[in-house]
Amino acid sequence: MKLQKMATQSIVTLLTMACSYVAFAQDVTLNIVDQHGQPLKNAVVELVSEGGNKSSQQLPVLIMDQVDKQFSPTLLIAQQGQQVNFPNSDNIRHHVYSFSQAKPFQLKLYSGQPESPITFENQGVVVLGCNIHDSMLGYIYVAKSSHVYQSDELGNVPLNGLTLPVKLSLWHSLQKNTLEEKQPLMLAVNAPHSLQVTLQTTEPKPRNTFGSKFKGGNDK
Known part of the structure; x- marks a missing residue:
């Protein structure tokens, strides 16, 4: 019985250590840059691994x-x-x-x-x-997700009390990927906190509108 109790305690200790390694809460500031390493504002980071x-x-x-x-x-x-x-x-x-x-x-x-x-x-x-x-x-x-953030002028996104590892998505209006696509990411313990978005090299093409029939004298 004593040996069985010691074995049970050892298993609990190992599980606790494993959980401590897998889930680690900390404050993280992500830095979003473009392909040239320049800070990127108005990037959107969303946590996708949490509840409604x-x-x-x-x-x-x-x-x-x-x-x-x-x-x-x-x-x-x-x-x-x-x-x-x-x-x-x-x-x-x-x-x-x-x-x-x-x-x-x-x-x-x-x-x-x-x-x-x-x-x-x-x-x-x-x-x-x-x-x-x-x-x-x-x-x-x-x-x-209710945990969604927008990068500032320096490309920074503070994430407080984040439990790692965590799944993220990254999006920007000028990304080279299709506009609706969100770049999936996994942020792990001790992972680099700089994320890169590849932007379009040219300005977006003019959009298709309803045409000119509504414009009249309003375009002033």
Whole structure:
């Protein structure tokens, strides 16, 4: 009996040591760079190995404004089921649309506030355009995980209390990969904290819009 108890204690000790090695919590700051080693802002890092996010009823309505013929902000991160309001703060009308698989929609020519927010039910990348002003381009990244982060001007993404190893995904609007693709990553204990995104070498091609029939005197 004594030998059996000692053996059991030894197994528990070994399992504890193994778990301590496999799961290790620490604060990590990732640094996102392009293929030339330059800091990359507005990259999105999402943890894909954790549970579901908050109920959509608990999520605030986000704002994607339109200022000086630009979407503001250029990149907005939302959760599945979250709503986004699209106010038009310009003194001209805009026609906001998306052909993206995650959320195709359009808000026809309007000024001020649209009738109601748009709900983004599906995860993925939603590319926004304006049928009146082709230079307007914005992105809504709809995350499945509630742990999703955006890199700052220096390309940094602080991750506090992260339990390693962990699965991540990495995305950027100018990545060379297809726009909807998220680069899968595994961040392990003592792994390098610098991640690289290969960007397009040329500017994105002009987008297909609804054509010129709506433009009229609005493109001013």
